[in-house]
Amino acid sequence: MSTSNLRKRLPAEITIVEVGPRDGLQNQSQEVPSELKIEFVNALSLAGLKVIEVTSFVDPKWVPQLADAELVMKQIDRADGVRYPVLVPNEKGLDRAIEAGAQEISIFASATETFSQKNLNRSRDEAIEMFRPVAKRAKEESLRVRGYLSMVLGDPWEGEVDVVHVADASERLMDLGCDELSLGDTIGVGTGGKVQELIGTIIDRGFAAEVLAVHFHDTYGQGLANVLAALEMGVTIVDSSAGGLGGCPFAKSATGNLATEDLVWMCDGLGIATGVDVQAVASASTSLCRKANIPVPGRVARALENG
Ligand code: HMG
Ligand code: MG
Numbered sequence: 001m002s003t004s005n006l007r008k009r010l011p012a013e014i015t016i017v018e019v020g021p022r023d024g025l026q027n028q029s030q031e032v033p034s035e036l037k038i039e040f041v042n043a044l045s046l047a048g049l050k051v052i053e054v055t056s057f058v059d060p061k062w063v064p065q066l067a068d069a070e071l072v073m074k075q076i077d078r079a080d081g082v083r084y085p086v087l088v089p090n091e092k093g094l095d096r097a098i099e100a101g102a103q104e105i106s107i108f109a110s111a112t113e114t115f116s117q118k119n120l121n122r123s124r125d126e127a128i129e130m131f132r133p134v135a136k137r138a139k140e141e142s143l144r145v146r147g148y149l150s151m152v153l154g155d156p157w158e159g160e161v162d163v164v165h166v167a168d169a170s171e172r173l174m175d176l177g178c179d180e181l182s183l184g185d186t187i188g189v190g191t192g193g194k195v196q197e198l199i200g201t202i203i204d205r206g207f208a209a210e211v212l213a214v215h216f217h218d219t220y221g222q223g224l225a226n227v228l229a230a231l232e233m234g235v236t237i238v239d240s241s242a243g244g245l246g247g248c249p250f251a252k253s254a255t256g257n258l259a260t261e262d263l264v265w266m267c268d269g270l271g272i273a274t275g276v277d278v279q280a281v282a283s284a285s286t287s288l289c290r291k292a293n294i295p296v297p298g299r300v301a302r303a304l305e306n307g
Contacts, residue, residue, distance in 0.1 A: 188219030243285025
């Protein structure tokens with residue numbers, strides 16, 4: 001198959017949702033000072049990213065790495081035309097997020113029962129009931145709401161996850177009033193065929209490809225292949241993390257997210273517009289990692305640094 005045939009099946013442009021400051025830093029054992037986080041977000045804004053997930057307003061006892069959420073959210077420089085969503089699990093988190101000036105929130109459910117318990121201390125049903133008033137109030141206050149669904153392609157405790165169950169869980173989450181649904185392969189076990197089967201099943205339930213995002217962790221090196229598979233299905237919103245930082249403290253087998261630099265490098269090569277300057281993202285992530293003493297997992301970031 002020639003590259004031009006591949007190109008014809010792909011979108012002209014995509015939106016990257018940069019999750020590094022949140023998903024990338026929530027799992028670090030090294031302490032990352034708040035000033036470095038702020039510098040990181042500001043550098044990512046300047047690199048052309050249009051959506052940057054800044055932090056989480058979760059219980060700091062659960063995620064001490066992001067206990068400085070208020071400070072970071074209030075002190076970043078908000079660039080024109082850039083959205084700065086934050087993660088919110090409950091009404092207490094929503095209050096904190098609004099007080100800190102958030103205009104967009106993400107609620108986060110699990111496709112599987114075990115991860116719901118481990119991540120939220122709630123069954124899937126209880127989690128939906130926890131999110132219901134959050135989404136309702138957020139919409140009343142004109143906040144944009146993203147719904148994340150985790151473990152959509154496999155679960156470390158439950159193994160294979162049935163696409164029908166994932167589609168059911170997607171519907172329940174979207175019924176809360178979400179504007180967008182991010183499908184999370186939290187532990188990075190998925191491959192292209194399953195990605196397309198899942199997205200096809202969700203589209204068959206009546207969801208437009210335009211409201212779907214994909215969120216890949218690169219544990220098994222399938223991140224970019226899975227993005228291509230999703231783009232072929234009409235998806236145009238892709239989550240990634242600068243430097244490939246990432247993981248989830250409540251799913252130990254979740255390693256780094258798909259790296260933003262790897263994604264932009266691929267899109268640049270394929271002529272898919274992202275508006276993002278790959279070198280500037282790499283500088284942002286390598287600078288953060290050097291100062292915080294974190295190894296850079298992302299391949300393109302490392303190659304650009306060494307090259
Ligand atoms: P819980 O212990 O059941 O909470 O945790 P609770 O409601 O019983 O409250 C217990 C205490 O926590 C109370 O304080 C609350 O005030 C406090 P106390 O009275 O004991 O002093 N509390 C809070 N404090 C500050 N902010 C809050 C908050 N909520 C309660 N928002 C809870 C339930 C949901 C809070 C907890 O499980 C939690 O915070 N979980 C978050 C876990 C998390 O952040 N995981 C990582 C993000 S998800 C992810 O990475 C996946 C994703 O990337 C997609 C993918 O890859 O698949 C999105
Ligand atoms: Mg994640």
